[in-house]
Amino acid sequence: KEQPTQILVLIHSDNGGTYKMAKELAKGIESQPNTKATIKLVTTSSNSSLSTLPVATVEELPTYDGIAWGSPVYFGNISTPMSAFMSKTVDLWTAHALEGIPATVFMSAGSGAGRELALQAFANSLSVHGMILVPNGIRATEMIDNSVPQGNSVLGASSLASNKTVERPSKSELAIVYAQGANFAKVSTALKGTFVKQDIPDNKTTAVDIETVLKQKNITLPIAPNPVGNYTPYSQAGNLIFINQVALKDGKILYPGKVGVDITEEQAKKATEQTMLNVIAVLKTAVGGDLNRVKKTVQLTGIFNTTPDYSQHANLMNVASDLSVEIFGEKGKHARGTLGATSIPVNSAVEIQAIFEIE
Numbered sequence: 480k481e482q483p484t485q486i487l488v489l490i491h492s493d494n495g496g497t498y499k500m501a502k503e504l505a506k507g508i509e510s511q512p513n514t515k516a517t518i519k520l521v522t523t524s525s526n527s528s529l530s531t532l533p534v535a536t537v538e539e540l541p542t543y544d545g546i547a548w549g550s551p552v553y554f555g556n557i558s559t560p561m562s563a564f565m566s567k568t569v570d571l572w573t574a575h576a577l578e579g580i581p582a583t584v585f586m587s588a589g590s591g592a593g594r595e596l597a598l599q600a601f602a603n604s605l606s607v608h609g610m611i612l613v614p615n616g617i618r619a620t621e622m623i624d625n626s627v628p629q630g631n632s633v634l635g636a637s638s639l640a641s642n643k644t645v646e647r648p649s650k651s652e653l654a655i656v657y658a659q660g661a662n663f664a665k666v667s668t669a670l671k672g673t674f675v676k677q678d679i680p681d682n683k684t685t686a687v688d689i690e691t692v693l694k695q696k697n698i699t700l701p702i703a704p705n706p707v708g709n710y711t712p713y714s715q716a717g718n719l720i721f722i723n724q725v726a727l728k729d730g731k732i733l734y735p736g737k738v739g740v741d742i743t744e745e746q747a748k749k750a751t752e753q754t755m756l757n758v759i760a761v762l763k764t765a766v767g768g769d770l771n772r773v774k775k776t777v778q779l780t781g782i783f784n785t786t787p788d789y790s791q792h793a794n795l796m797n798v799a800s801d802l803s804v805e806i807f808g809e810k811g812k813h814a815r816g817t818l819g820a821t822s823i824p825v826n827s828a829v830e831i832q833a834i835f836e837i838e
């Protein structure tokens with residue numbers, strides 16, 4: 480049997496409107512023989528009900544037979560996270576990697592103000608990549624209920640999410656996006672094999688999605704602790720992020736005290752792990768939720784509450800270093816310092832100071 484036509488439905492969605500459209504588009508795609516639609520986000524959604532959706536990497540885009548792009552309308556344009564994702568595709572553009580791949584666009588708007596401008600703006604970016612734009616024309620408009628406002632557009636489906644005369648996306652809007660998906664699948668299948676799948680230069684092809692790594696390794700990030708003084712949870716200077724954390728867990732210090740006196744080394748390691756998870760939770764806030772933007776762990780400094788004769792700081796700190804490498808791979812390798820202190824704020828056994836480079 481021939482390989483199925485693989486179509487990526489690539490979206491940004493925070494309130495879920497774009498996602499509902501994406502699901503219907505995917506149904507339309509899969510209504511066609513031997514086609515498969517995969518919905519992925521450009522970045523983790525702020526909506527917890529979408530938190531299980533996978534996040535796409537830029538590098539995987541040229542591996543599909545077609546890409547359907549979906550975004551909320553932001554001021555008559557594509558949304559900021561969609562735009563940020565698009566900005567990461569320069570290497571693909573240089574490599575002509577998306578040339579000739581079919582693309583189609585759909586959007587969730589609020590009032591609908593500027594939505595056709597926004598759909599067109601989407602198409603502008605995709606034209607720069609030389610993708611084959613597949614507009615929707617007046618497909619399925621004969622099925623729409625004209626007694627309520629509808630988000631139909633010849634460029635691609637849209638939804639008037641804040642017009643609540645009917646539930647949104649409305650049945651009519653869903654019918655249009657379904658028809659768009661079905662047509663897009665036909666075009667993608669027809670054009671399969673007419674474009675050369677490119678290898679992407681440099682080692683970026685091996686990039687892994689950090690959220691997937693966290694899930695695979697069963698690592699749950701805590702909620703980033705709030706500052707308790709006149710300072711910020713992180714500070715950014717250029718592309719560098721500076722973070723300092725102690726072993727706070729749910730508002731209390733995990734295993735407080737002096738290593739070897741109040742707590743065992745095993746407990747100190749648990750405290751170190753918690754501290755490093757706090758660091759990464761804050762880092763996630765610093766990169767707007769997208770840990771794939773972390774380019775490098777630059778340096779980690781571990782300060783431990785120890786007796787004057789203690790010498791196994793490195794052992795304790797390995798927990799934090801291992802976690803960095805486990806999560807970020809090669810990019811997680813770093814320079815490191817460790818030292819002992821007679822006391823640490825709020826009687827934490829450990830404090831970690833961290834510096835990361837981000838893109």
Ligand SMILES: Cc1cc2nc3c(=O)[nH]c(=O)nc-3n(C[C@H](O)[C@H](O)[C@H](O)COP(=O)(O)O)c2cc1C
Nearest residue numbers: 493494495496497551552554555588589590591592
């Ligand atoms: C910063 C910002 C700008 C927006 N600008 C527009 C706009 O120009 N026109 C419009 O119709 N809706 C606008 N909206 C509303 C969103 O497009 C709308 O809520 C959309 O349905 C959200 O999609 P989602 O449910 O997938 O997150 C804007 C929303 C935000 C947050």
